[in-house]
Amino acid sequence: MDKENMKEEKEYLYSVNELLQYLLKVEIDKLSGIKKEVISFRKDMWENSIHYTNDFDRLTEMNQYLQQEHIRTAEYESARKNVEMFKTLIESPYFGRVDFIEKGEEEVEKVYIGKGNITDPKTGRIYVYDWRAPISSMYYRFEHGKASFKAPFGEIEGEITLKRQYKIVEANLKYFFDCSIQISDEILQDVLGSNSSTKMRSIIETIQKEQDMVIRDSDNDLLIVQGVAGSGKTSIALHRIAFLLYEGLNTKLSSNNILILSPNDAFNNYISHVLPELGEENVERTTMEAIVSDCLKNEMAKYNLEFAGRNRQLEQCIGGRSKLEGEKVSRWVEFKNSDTFKEIIDRYLRLYERKLIQFEDVYYGCKLIMSKSELKSSFLNNKTGVPVAKRLERLKNRLLDMIVELRKDRLYKLEKITQRSEGHEFEIKSFARLLLMKDSKAFETRINKFTELDVFFMYKNLFKSKEQFYKIAKGLSLPDDIDEIIEHSYKDMAFKKVHYEDLTAIAYMKLRVFGNEIKDSIRQVVIDEVQDYYPIQIAIIKELYLEARFTVVGDIAQTIEKNSEVSIYDSISKILDKKKAIRLSLNKSYRSSYEINEFAKKIYNLNTECISFPRFEEAPEVVSAINEEGLIDILLVKMQRYLEEGFETLVILCKTMKQSELLYGRIKDRIKIRIVNGNEEEADKGCMIMPIYAAKGLEFDAVLVYGTDDFNFCSEMDRRLLYIACTRALHRLSLYYEGEKSRFLNGVI
Numbered sequence: 001m002d003k004e005n006m007k008e009e010k011e012y013l014y015s016v017n018e019l020l021q022y023l024l025k026v027e028i029d030k031l032s033g034i035k036k037e038v039i040s041f042r043k044d045m046w047e048n049s050i051h052y053t054n055d056f057d058r059l060t061e062m063n064q065y066l067q068q069e070h071i072r073t074a075e076y077e078s079a080r081k082n083v084e085m086f087k088t089l090i091e092s093p094y095f096g097r098v099d100f101i102e103k104g105e106e107e108v109e110k111v112y113i114g115k116g117n118i119t120d121p122k123t124g125r126i127y128v129y130d131w132r133a134p135i136s137s138m139y140y141r142f143e144h145g146k147a148s149f150k151a152p153f154g155e156i157e158g159e160i161t162l163k164r165q166y167k168i169v170e171a172n173l174k175y176f177f178d179c180s181i182q183i184s185d186e187i188l189q190d191v192l193g194s195n196s197s198t199k200m201r202s203i204i205e206t207i208q209k210e211q212d213m214v215i216r217d218s219d220n221d222l223l224i225v226q227g228v229a230g231s232g233k234t235s236i237a238l239h240r241i242a243f244l245l246y247e248g249l250n251t252k253l254s255s256n257n258i259l260i261l262s263p264n265d266a267f268n269n270y271i272s273h274v275l276p277e278l279g280e281e282n283v284e285r286t287t288m289e290a291i292v293s294d295c296l297k298n299e300m301a302k303y304n305l306e307f308a309g310r311n312r313q314l315e316q317c318i319g320g321r322s323k324l325e326g327e328k329v330s331r332w333v334e335f336k337n338s339d340t341f342k343e344i345i346d347r348y349l350r351l352y353e354r355k356l357i358q359f360e361d362v363y364y365g366c367k368l369i370m371s372k373s374e375l376k377s378s379f380l381n382n383k384t385g386v387p388v389a390k391r392l393e394r395l396k397n398r399l400l401d402m403i404v405e406l407r408k409d410r411l412y413k414l415e416k417i418t419q420r421s422e423g424h425e426f427e428i429k430s431f432a433r434l435l436l437m438k439d440s441k442a443f444e445t446r447i448n449k450f451t452e453l454d455v456f457f458m459y460k461n462l463f464k465s466k467e468q469f470y471k472i473a474k475g476l477s478l479p480d481d482i483d484e485i486i487e488h489s490y491k492d493m494a495f496k497k498v499h500y501e502d503l504t505a506i507a508y509m510k511l512r513v514f515g516n517e518i519k520d521s522i523r524q525v526v527i528d529e530v531q532d533y534y535p536i537q538i539a540i541i542k543e544l545y546l547e548a549r550f551t552v553v554g555d556i557a558q559t560i561e562k563n564s565e566v567s568i569y570d571s572i573s574k575i576l577d578k579k580k581a582i583r584l585s586l587n588k589s590y591r592s593s594y595e596i597n598e599f600a601k602k603i604y605n606l607n608t609e610c611i612s613f614p615r616f617e618e619a620p621e622v623v624s625a626i627n628e629e630g631l632i633d634i635l636l637v638k639m640q641r642y643l644e645e646g647f648e649t650l651v652i653l654c655k656t657m658k659q660s661e662l663l664y665g666r667i668k669d670r671i672k673i674r675i676v677n678g679n680e681e682e683a684d685k686g687c688m689i690m691p692i693y694a695a696k697g698l699e700f701d702a703v704l705v706y707g708t709d710d711f712n713f714c715s716e717m718d719r720r721l722l723y724i725a726c727t728r729a730l731h732r733l734s735l736y737y738e739g740e741k742s743r744f745l746n747g748v749i
Helices: 003-047 056-091 136-140 185-192 209-217 233-250 265-269 290-293 297-303 310-318 321-334 339-356 374-379 386-400 403-420 428-451 457-460 466-471 480-493 500-514 535-544 569-578 594-603 628-644 655-669 715-724
Strands: 096-102 107-112 125-129 145-151 155-171 174-179 222-227 258-262 284-287 362-364 368-371 523-528 547-554 579-586 621-625 650-653 673-675 686-691 700-706 727-739
Touching: 003 056, 003 125, 003 174, 003 480, 056 339, 107 136, 107 368, 125 457, 136 145, 136 155, 136 209, 145 500, 145 621, 185 258, 185 569, 209 233, 209 386, 222 233, 222 569, 233 258, 233 523, 233 547, 258 265, 265 284, 265 621, 265 700, 265 715, 284 290, 284 457, 290 457, 290 500, 297 362, 297 457, 310 321, 310 500, 310 686, 321 500, 321 655, 339 457, 339 466, 339 500, 339 535, 339 673, 362 428, 362 480, 362 535, 368 374, 368 386, 374 386, 374 673, 386 428, 386 500, 403 428, 457 480, 466 480, 480 500, 500 535, 547 569, 594 715, 594 727, 628 655, 628 700, 650 655, 700 715, 715 727
Parallel strands: 107 125, 222 547, 222 579, 258 284, 258 523, 523 547, 621 727, 650 686, 650 700, 673 686, 700 727
Antiparallel strands: 096 107, 096 155, 145 155, 155 174, 362 368
């Protein structure tokens, strides 16, 4: 970092900041001017237009006012966003640079890269390129020597002669240095060595080559990413959204065309700042629970059912009254969400429409309108694949249309009958119409018996007969305890006890029966923690977003209640059924210190699949005590030490929510701490306590895992939970137990 280069770089930064100050002033002036115009428009519209009129010319004049105001309001919003962006860029206008000589040219182009484009409107010169611009990809993918990037008009080849990184804080150049293909470890050490944030941060300064390939993929309809814990899967998915929105200037993709599916609401809060930080509007975020709940809201209200969510399901799987009970619940959950059960539902629905709908001869008065055989034949004539409920609705409407003329004759006859009846001499017509309405209502009630469907009843009926269930499932591999599953399912449904796995299956059934108004507005769906999704859940997402492209990210090592292998991604690919699909892997972990990551790898028996980033800190510790009181004392002393060391986010992780609540009750008066369950609560600075499953996807400065004895952590599911808990830690990790430590901790230290 010689003096001449430093002087040159400071002069360039000064020129960029001058330009930004000018651009900021222009946008602020524009903002002020547009605001005055909008106020003036509204005043003129109020004073010069008539507020109640049937005059077409006046209405046209009003529409012109409204249209003009709409245009200016949009311009105001655009200027406001530019003001926010320029203010952000002034703090740190760029972070990288590559010097590039295009093939066949002699002049070196200095390409500075930052969070957004900075262009001089007078000369058209680009001072800084947006990190998402095609030319910026060279910064992430190449070292000195031959390089290329994909431009709109073809591949541009050439040579990189310099690659440089900058640290700019509050518009001041702190330092810079030259680097090779990997974004320098110095920058990564600086970023990763800091305390965790309560909100996920952008990573544009430290994006690695393999991460950039994921972010910039625009060729595939389905992108599957298997990434180890701490590899930046979620952050990369969000930066990919920002890239797609940047590209969307040409493809007309906007923020309302994208949906993010997250594991829980706390995680939604955690990632909520990334896209705004990158200069993009936040996109819609939801959870699988919310999708199922929304799909079944009418049925839930009709039967007055409480929504049993995933947390309750996990508590039953992880913390059942016994290990055997928890394992049984896990098996049942996995079966009811499996490809096999999905096929059983599909077969059942085919059987239902062919044999279980009880058509009847339809009479109006004494006249046969349609026989049951005619009704069934008309219903089964389905060459265009219309869902069952919509075909029945069409049949119902057809029957109602067929009696329109008959109703007129019927009204005439009712008037004659009323005329001969005592007590209605002065209300013949009105009373006859009342009788006709009752008559028509009774007719509609009769046809509703076979044209209206209730998915709760249909789902319960699936388990009503073991004989019928076995016929439907012929040739499929069923659990050994399928008889018990059938019996309990029917009994629970009869008592309106509906588990989350049942609600998910019913939601799938409803979409197949009633169809779905295709949500064309959603063109890109991002699914995080996809390893926790079951085939039926993926099928629901497919039914809802048929026309969308998909980006799915996950880590099979972080599956909780089921054993997942890489083949899970084959199942996802098969269900979503996209023409162009690709699977990529991210094997380098950046979140935890080297010591913590190596410790966690030994718990899960991960070897070459996970490469630890060399950021060295204190080794994890496994602490024991002779009783629970002593264990809590040691834990609280350690928490106090971590706080004194300057760590800002500390969490105690317990196996279940029940254990979290019990421990919280014992320590809440001894330390300032809050309990989080992963649904509504937002992770914040300070001390927290939560179940391990609620911490998935989150990260903390220090993690203290409570109750790591061999009774609490002894099954393969427990091993995965322990691995998840350990990989939440950035800087410090402590595990506490009394009695005998978990078998998974033997030999890890």
